Amino acid sequence: MPSLPRFATLSCLVLLGIAAVGIAQRASSSASASPATQAEVTARLAASAQAVLATLDEAGRAKVQFPFDSPQKTRWSNLPSPMFQRTGLRLADATAAQKTAVMALLSVALSRDGYRKVIEIMRGDEMLRTGDTSGPARGAPNGGGAPPDRSGAGIAGGARGRGRGMPGGGGPEFGQDQYYLAFVGTPSATAPWMLQFGGHHLAINLTLMGSEATMAPSLPAAQPATYTFEGQTIRPLGRENDKAFGLINALDANLQRQAILGYRVPDLVLGPGQDGRSIQPEGVKASALSAPQQTMLWDLVREWTGIMNDAFAEPRMAELRSHLNDTYFAWSGPTTNGSAAYFRVQGPTLVIEYAPQGTVDHIHTIYRDPTNDYGAKFARR
Amino acid sequence: MTTERSLRAGRTATLALAVLATVSVVTDVSAHRRDEYLQAARISIEPSRIEVELDLTPGIAVAESIIAGIDSDRDGALSPNEMHDYVAQVLKAVDLRSDGQSLRLEAIGWDVPDAAALRRGDDSIRLRAAAPLRLTSGSHQVSFRNSYRPDISVYMANTLAPDSDRIAVGAQRRDPEQRELVVDYTVRSEAFASSSAWKCASIAGLLLVTILWLLRVWCRPACPRFDRLDPRRA
Numbered sequence: 001m002p003s004l005p006r007f008a009t010l011s012c013l014v015l016l017g018i019a020a021v022g023i024a025q026r027a028s029s030s031a032s033a034s035p036a037t038q039a040e041v042t043a044r045l046a047a048s049a050q051a052v053l054a055t056l057d058e059a060g061r062a063k064v065q066f067p068f069d070s071p072q073k074t075r076w077s078n079l080p081s082p083m084f085q086r087t088g089l090r091l092a093d094a095t096a097a098q099k100t101a102v103m104a105l106l107s108v109a110l111s112r113d114g115y116r117k118v119i120e121i122m123r124g125d126e127m128l129r130t131g132d133t134s135g136p137a138r139g140a141p142n143g144g145g146a147p148p149d150r151s152g153a154g155i156a157g158g159a160r161g162r163g164r165g166m167p168g169g170g171g172p173e174f175g176q177d178q179y180y181l182a183f184v185g186t187p188s189a190t191a192p193w194m195l196q197f198g199g200h201h202l203a204i205n206l207t208l209m210g211s212e213a214t215m216a217p218s219l220p221a222a223q224p225a226t227y228t229f230e231g232q233t234i235r236p237l238g239r240e241n242d243k244a245f246g247l248i249n250a251l252d253a254n255l256q257r258q259a260i261l262g263y264r265v266p267d268l269v270l271g272p273g274q275d276g277r278s279i280q281p282e283g284v285k286a287s288a289l290s291a292p293q294q295t296m297l298w299d300l301v302r303e304w305t306g307i308m309n310d311a312f313a314e315p316r317m318a319e320l321r322s323h324l325n326d327t328y329f330a331w332s333g334p335t336t337n338g339s340a341a342y343f344r345v346q347g348p349t350l351v352i353e354y355a356p357q358g359t360v361d362h363i364h365t366i367y368r369d370p371t372n373d374y375g376a377k378f379a380r381r
Numbered sequence: 382m383t384t385e386r387s388l389r390a391g392r393t394a395t396l397a398l399a400v401l402a403t404v405s406v407v408t409d410v411s412a413h414r415r416d417e418y419l420q421a422a423r424i425s426i427e428p429s430r431i432e433v434e435l436d437l438t439p440g441i442a443v444a445e446s447i448i449a450g451i452d453s454d455r456d457g458a459l460s461p462n463e464m465h466d467y468v469a470q471v472l473k474a475v476d477l478r479s480d481g482q483s484l485r486l487e488a489i490g491w492d493v494p495d496a497a498a499l500r501r502g503d504d505s506i507r508l509r510a511a512a513p514l515r516l517t518s519g520s521h522q523v524s525f526r527n528s529y530r531p532d533i534s535v536y537m538a539n540t541l542a543p544d545s546d547r548i549a550v551g552a553q554r555r556d557p558e559q560r561e562l563v564v565d566y567t568v569r570s571e572a573f574a575s576s577s578a579w580k581c582a583s584i585a586g587l588l589l590v591t592i593l594w595l596l597r598v599w600c601r602p603a604c605p606r607f608d609r610l611d612p613r614r615a
Contacts, residue, residue, distance in 0.1 A: 266419065
C-alpha cells in the first residue's frame with residue numbers, strides 16, 4: 001500500500017476514534033438514567049397534568065393554560081403577589097379536589113426532597129401570613145425535621161384568606177394558598193410543555209420534551225429560613241446552607257483564598273429577568289478540589305438539581321460532572337455557619353446562587369442553565 | 382380657602398402616609414430591600430464597544446427620595462424628559478476607562494416602571510449605555526467605577542461572558558463594596574478567529590475526503606462497478 005493511503009487510513013481511524021469517544025461521552029452524560037424511565041415520568045406527569053385540567057371547567061382551563069411560546073414562560077418572580085402579578089390557577093381559588101390534584105402533580109414532578117422543599121417554603125410563607133415566625137436561634141446548623149408526606153396534607157386543605165396587606169387591600173399576599181399553577185403548552189408525553197408553579201419565594205419552571213427535562217430557571221427561596229412547625233424546626237434551605245459551609249471549611253487556606261471573593265455580594269447576580277445570560281466565572285476551579293471536596297460540591301449542587309424527579313436529576317448531574325474542569329465555586333462572606341454568606345456554583349451549563357438578603361433568615365437562590373433556560377436547547381434540536 | 386400650596390401639602394401628606402403604611406406593613410413581614418438603593422451593573426466587552434447595563438432598584442424606604450430626584454415637575458409621573466435627565470445624571474457618576482483612557486458612555490435605552498411600582502420597591506429602572514472602542518489585538522484593561530448616590534447605595538458589578546470568541550476575559554478585581562471593577566482581557570485578531578474557522582473546515586474536509594477515498598478502496602473488490610451494470614454492456 002502506498003504511504004499516502006496508509007496515512008489517510010490512519011487519519012481517518014484517529015478522527016473516527018475521536019468522534020466515537022465524543023459520542024460515547026455525550027451518551028453517558030445524557031442517559032445515565034434510562035431514557036425509558038424519563039419518558040415514563042414525563043408520561044405520568046402529562047397524565048397528572050391532564051387530571052388537574054379535568055377538575056377545571058372551561059374558564060378554569062383557559063386561566064391555567066398558555067401557548068408554549070407565550071410570555072407566560074418568563075412570568076415568575078421572588079416577590080409576593082400582587083407586587084408581582086401572577087397568572088394561572090391560584091390555590092386560594094381552587095377547590096379541595098383541585099388542590100389535591102395539583103399537589104399530586106407536584107409529587108410526580110418533584111423528588112421526595114424537592115417536594116419537601118416546596119412544601120416547607122410554602123409553609124414558611126404561611127408563617128409570614130400568620131405572623132408566627134417563632135423559631136429557634138436563627139441560622140442554627142441543625143436538622144430540618146422530618147419531611148412532609150407527599151399527600152399535600154396541610155396544603156390541600158390549607159387555610160384560606162388574604163395575607164397581611166396594606167390599607168385598601170393592595171398589599172402583599174402571603175400564605176400557602178398564594179401559589180399559582182400554570183401550564184405553558186399542552187401537557188404531553190412527547191411535545192414540549194412547561195409546568196410552572198410559584199408564588200412568593202418560589203418559582204419552579206419545569207420544561208419537558210419527551211424524555212428530556214430542565215428545571216432552569218427556578219428560584220427556591222425562604223423567609224423565614226428557620227421556623228417551627230408541629231414542634232419541629234424547619235429550615236427549607238438548611239441543607240444548602242450547611243453543605244456550603246461544610247465545603248468552604250473543608251478547603252485548605254490556599255483553596256479558600258481562590259474561592260473567597262474579596263467583595264460583598266448583596267443579591268443574586270442572575271436573578272429574575274436574566275434568562276440565558278452568563279457572567280465570567282470566578283472562584284476556585286472544581287478540578288482543583290480533592291476527590292472528597294468534589295463529592296461535597298456535587299452533593300451541594302444536587303440540592304438544586306435534585307428538586308426535580310430523580311429520573312431527570314440523575315442525567316443532569318452526570319452532565320454537570322462532565323464539566324468538572326470548567327466548574328467554579330465562589331464564596332463571599334464569613335465562613336462560620338450561622339453567618340450570612342453568599343455563594344455561587346458556576347459551570348458552562350450551570351449557575352447556582354445563594355444570596356442572603358442581609359440576614360440569615362431571608363434567603364434567595366437561583367438555579368439556571370444559561371444554555372437551556374426554558375428548554376431552549378431542546379427547542380434547537 | 383384652598384390654595385394650590387395647601388392642596389400640594391395635602392397630597393404630599395397623603396403620599397407620605399401611604400409610603401409609611403407601605404413601609405411599616407411590608408418591612409415587618411418581608412424584609413425585601415428597604416433602605417438601600419441597589420445598583421447592579423453588568424459589563425459586556427465587545428470588539429467594537431463596551432456596553433454597561435445598570436439595574437437601579439430603590440428600597441421602599443428610599444424610593445421616595447429617588448423619585449423626587451427624577452420627578453422635577455413634581456407631577457407624580459416620570460416623564461421621558463425627566464428620565465432622560467436622570468439617566469444623564471447617573472451616567473455622569475459612572476467612570477469607564479479603557480487602558481486608562483476615559484470613555485464617554487452614551488445612553489442607548491432605558492426602561493422605567495411606573496412611579497407606584499418604584500415606591501413599592503418591587504421594580505427597577507433599567508438602563509443601557511455604551512462606549513465605542515477601537516480595539517487592537519493584545520492585552521487590554523477596562524475599569525468601571527460607579528459613584529452615583531453612595532450615601533444610600535449598595536453595588537454590584539459583573540462582567541458578562543463575552544459573546545465574541547475574539548474576547549477572552551482574564552483577571553477581575555473589585556473593591557469590597559463593588560463600586561469599582563477592573564477587568565483584564567485579551568483581544569484576538571480577526572485573522573486568529575477566522576484561522577480557527579479555517580482549521581475546523583480543513584479538518585472536516587480532510588475527514589470527508591479520507592472517508593470517500595476509503596470507501597472507494599474498500600468497495601473496489603466487492604462492489605460491482607456501475608459500468609458493469611450498464612445493460613448496454615451486458
